[in-house]
Amino acid sequence: MIRRLSPPLIVFAILVYLFLLGPLVIVIGAALSDTTYLTFPPQGLSLRWFEKIFEMSAFRRTIVTSLQIAFASTTLALLIGIPAAYALNRYRIVLPSWLSTLFVLPVLVPEIVLGFSLLRSVQVGAGVPVLIALLLGHTLIVLPYCVRVISASLASFDFSIEEAAISLGSPPAKTFFTIVLPNVRSGVIAAFILAFITSINDVSVSLFLTGPGISTLPIQILAHVEQFFDPVVASVSVLLMLLTVAVMVVVERTLGLTFLAK
Amino acid sequence: MLKRFAGWTLSGPATFLVVLCLVLPVTATIAATFGSAKGPWALYQAFFESGFRQRVLWRTLEIALITTVVSVVIGFFTAYVVSRAPPRWRSVLIILAVFPLLTGVVVRSFAWLIVLGRNGIANNFFVWLGLEGAPYPMLYTQGSVIIAMIYLFVPLMVLTLVGVLENIPDDVIEAAASLGATQSAIFRQIIFPLAVPGLIVGAVLVFTGSFTSYATPQLLGGDRQMTMGTLLHQRAMVAFDWDGAATVAAIMVVVTLAIVLAMTRIARRLNPMAT
């Protein structure tokens, strides 16, 4: 196919990409500014706002909490999501059809409504401690990604391979780990990454579940911006962008960049 | 029998979590809105009798609608260019769209704070141009919220539509060309109609996402441009008016559900592939 695009369309797309990337470049510039207020282009170059992040205990603590919650909720979601995805594919006929809908509910229900409801019923109503409530909330919002992505992998998995292994004498549970799981490896990696990023960036659920002394990084950023207009948040933003880059590199190494296109 | 047992056992923990931590709490929140001593609809009456809250609802709908329309238009043409770009460029463009998508909402909204702020790049530019009255107050306006929302959702739209456009088989486009269709005829008569279902899916994502967002209106709209998301937070966490917050939550759920249902119905009607 001889593909041709008209020049106005190409110019339009270039402008859109400038619009998409410009503000992020500006954040990087602002983070490097030597001024005490946010400005762009940066005036003087300095890394002092990066050092400042780690001098401020609020940021230090919330970065750690965010990473902990992201790791824990993603792991938990995979632990319960992989068997669920497997069951949905393997036992499709005997399970009710609403079950697969149930697992996408956390993305259908507005997150902020979910966050508020968790605060009402789980944290206040049932008296669940802040950290546990936060963990449950995050597990809930990343669960749909785990179930959906792994289901998609399993959908293209030929279950006769599993039956072949069992017929050759491999016990079912062992077969799952030696035969099924390695074949949906890319799905598991993709689910982990998507879930991790979703948890790290979450605002709407964390907003209600963070308590005194326990907060996540995005909530801390929001709180900081309300009071100060200094480049420290720009520096934190740059750190988060570096995390995104790291994630994309991991995806590229393990799954290939074409995976991102899907 | 054994299979049913295995199926339920394996999906049990996830089912349990969703039911216990989502279905029940959200149901409880919505149920609470009918539990007022003044009657089941009293809280809704209060909501719609408050001019302020009504304005918040309309503002949120307006912001969501504008964001959706603009994002769909920008996203469609951009996705068209991406899908037809040479392969190497195509993957670069996709990566460049994925990057902002994976960068959090807070970071991306914050970026506009720097762009539109008093010392931001836009105002610096206006001052440099010597425009009268510069720097302008651009933050905490509906415009600033909408720009940041569009910024938030364009990558999502582009990536959704690139997938849709690439699912249109090459030979269908070639068939059209062999029958005498020009590039623009192919675009209007083949590509656009075939992309309509994808456009609707994307529009639903953008509309519900912007209607229920919190961080962006909070950062760029503040208290002056309150939306349903920020109103819910303000009711719950600042005013400690949990009934009021629950009412806002219930209205958000109803509007979201209504939009999703209406759009899927429209999508089914417009879906060219449906029989």
Next chain:
Amino acid sequence: MTATAPLSLANLTAHYGATKVLDDLSLEVGAGELVSLLGASGCGKTTTLRLIAGFLAPTRGSIRLGDTDLTALPAHKRNIGLVFQNYALFPHLSVLDNVAFGLKQRGIATSEREARARRMLDRVGLSALADRLPGALSGGQRQRVALARALVIEPPLLMFDEPLSNLDAKLRIDMRVEIRQLQRANGTTSVFVTHDQEEAFSISDRVAIMDAGRIRQLDTPEVLYQRPANAFVARFVGFENLIDLRVTARDGARVTAEGAGGATVTLDQDQLGAIPDRFVLATRPDGLRVATGETGLPCTLGLRTYLGRAYHYQAETPVGPVTASGPLSQPLEPGGTAWLAPDPEQCCILPPEPA
């Protein structure tokens, strides 16, 4: 009723990136003639079709249709009817709108183009399905819509890209008869791409057998089948045994030739045509008969397979392994010794292969 024109490809060369996929290919298709491009995947047949259609640009060479030079013309101005392997119907348009699509592009008024599309649907027997969407049709019906859509623009050239490969065996044969009848009735010059030899031979006036971006032989099915011009085409049409031979004695029309290991064969030039001093004897399995009469090529019999009309034997001879055939009345046991006699009806003489 339809305009028709001869197609002429001159010295076409094409590349995919750095790979040459078409090598100086020339081909003339007469007005109203149906020529098939036949070959395995990767031989360049589909590339040739896409070059003619304008979806690829040649590195060198020209494409002419009648008096028009198509080489630089964009695809949508070439006015060629194309039938695709996967039908390529527009999934969002009704059968009628699919067929009328080309007429719409030509600015023909709605009422007229609907009338013409309906007439064409009538010809392919699909009038009743005019308002359906393609998704609701069977494979055979889709192929008929694709055919109607290509024919209704009354193109001077029709091209088919493996149009029948997605249909089941019975339908495939019906459809190819139907295609041939429509093509004959319209007298439209046609190019038919396929990898199926039977399909190509049954439908075509002439067949071009392709390999590695070149045409190895272009001729009528009869000539290709009985008198292949080279070893590639011979193997392609089923001459499995290729035996290198050298003439040792000539006696009028009778020629005695010797191969590796001193085996000798006697052949008759009256039956096989002139035999050069060095040549390759090509035979089908049925053209190498097993006999016990101690004349011909000595062999040791191997595996015997039953084919219904005859037995085939894998046989080891001084000139190498061959596949031969023997009568059902006389099954021979593997391991035994026998003699192989060529049947001139199922043999042909090829020039020696360059070393």
